[in-house]
Amino acid sequence: MSNLLHHHRLKLTALFLAANLGLLLHLAAGDLKAMAEWVWLDVVGEGGSALLALVWLGLILKSRPAGRVTNLLAIGLSCVFFSWWIDLLDEFIRLPDSVVWDHWLESGPMPVGLLFLTYGIYHWHHEQLAISQQMEKRERLSREHRLFDKLTPLGGADYLRRQLQLSVQHSAQAQQPLSLVVVDINNFDGINQRYGHDEGDRVLQAMTQLLLLNVRQQDLLCRLAGDRFVVLLPATGETLANQFAGELAEAVRHLAHKSRQHGERIQLSATVATVMALQETPDSLLQRLNLALAKAKRPLALSA
């Protein structure tokens, strides 16, 4: 909350002053209506609308980074709020018929605000396209923020399950193979012990970026759990998947991650395994993938 006030001090102060000015002008020019004259339906309708506009404004300012699009949306919503606010004042204050500026105050800002809002939303749309492009390889077709992993900018196991469900169906219809690669960091617990859990978290974040660089545009990377990542490879057979898996393991081996505290290189390596999807549920597919990984890990049980 304090952050919000701090960043948008100017905008909020201007809106506050404008709303007050409107109120003072009305009070100066007109007189208060008796309570019996209040039309409650209008008070609730117009007051509620003004309040909602204010809530939208707050949510927009709170959830978006400052910038051009945010400014456009904020100006638009401020005008809309101002219009409804003046409309609401009418319900409590009677202005003499000779006064005409109140119509301008009431109806003028609304179309201007809506124009700003429309222009802002149009740019928001472009911004979303740009962000979606950045999310490439991390999400496919559908977005569900509740399934995002909390540590890395990837989808978690539940997101992966949903995508598997769709992809298995789709690949069966299209008669195309579908493969999964799992990448598991060797001796990750040792890294946590030696360099601390915060460094372990940074290793996971570095791994995320590295793996994203090494998968194709149509692939999907998710974090299954802990230090275990899964890549979903549509239209990919087992041979190609094995080749990709080998490449990912190579990439991890060559990643020269440096610890934050002393800057020394943390030697990383990963075990990989692949499975090709059959007609099966996401759970049994993941189960098979996990067993394949356990098998791949066995020879190096001592170091893993």
Added chain:
Amino acid sequence: MTLACPWYECDSRLIAAHQQPATLIELCLSRGIDSHRLLRGTGLFIEDVPNADTLISPTQFLTLIDNAQRLLGADDSSFLFGQRLLPGHHGAASQALALANNLQQALELLGELRALLSPLLSPRLLLDEQHAYVYWLDSCGAGSQARFLLEANMTAVVAMSRRLGGEHLPWQCHFRQAPPRYIEQYWVNLGEDLHFNRPYNLLRLPRECLTRAWPQTVQSTAQVACQQARQQLHDLGAEASLLDTLQRWLFRHVREAPNLDHAAAAFAMSPATMKRKLHKHGTSYQEQHDQIRMLVALYLYQVKGYSNDEVASHLRFHDATNFRRSFKRWTGLAPSALLAVLRG
């Protein structure tokens, strides 16, 4: 610091805030959780946590766990906590664990020092000819936090054995619960050998893994650490919780089919007081008694190879039919059916 009775209860202040609770608090803070929201309702202040004298009760710790779980809102919270638990940074007790000769010694220490190392869920070690079993019983009325605690404690033991022994051991994990939605967390932290819908929560390991020498032993330091830890336990005034003490008493007296009055007399309190205290821990005498009888029955079947009649008479049932009915109430399955599942 000394408690009036030889056990601790869910409202006894004996958990050092700078040990296990601080581990959880640090985990939450590293994930950007607000400390005020985390400590809400726990009666604990963030500035008191690093203080060596700050002690909290099991109930306070459970509230903290509840808050942490809710605020972290992730499936891996219990496992991340568990990875940090053992040998951990809990003073001499942790040092003694870290310097143990082998896994068996570490597990025995974990049992002996449970009031210091695992105050909410008491671990037990059981050996037969082929296997070692580690299982956990609720010792403070964990309620809805039971699963979190079990996941954390199992992860802690598996991670400790890997860390100190330097190798992956073939742990087999048994759970009372059905397979969870987030099974991948179990795979990553506990391995692939998972069995759900079992009558107990336990880890099983081939016995020869227990006595493989661990590399980092320093005999004399280890002994000093053990002595210090025992002194701390002594200063605490309680080796185990009330539930834990009762469970052990029931194990010892299971052949006499004791009732609430017998137990209350052995604990030098009135049956009404006993009942009230158990109620405070979210359980009842019947529940505790049934739990122990079920474990003993399974032990007799699986390890000793007893027949239905032998188990029934060991537990002082009038006849095998009566026993089978009770067994079905405890586990949901008749003995033969359950044993078939366990063997399968």
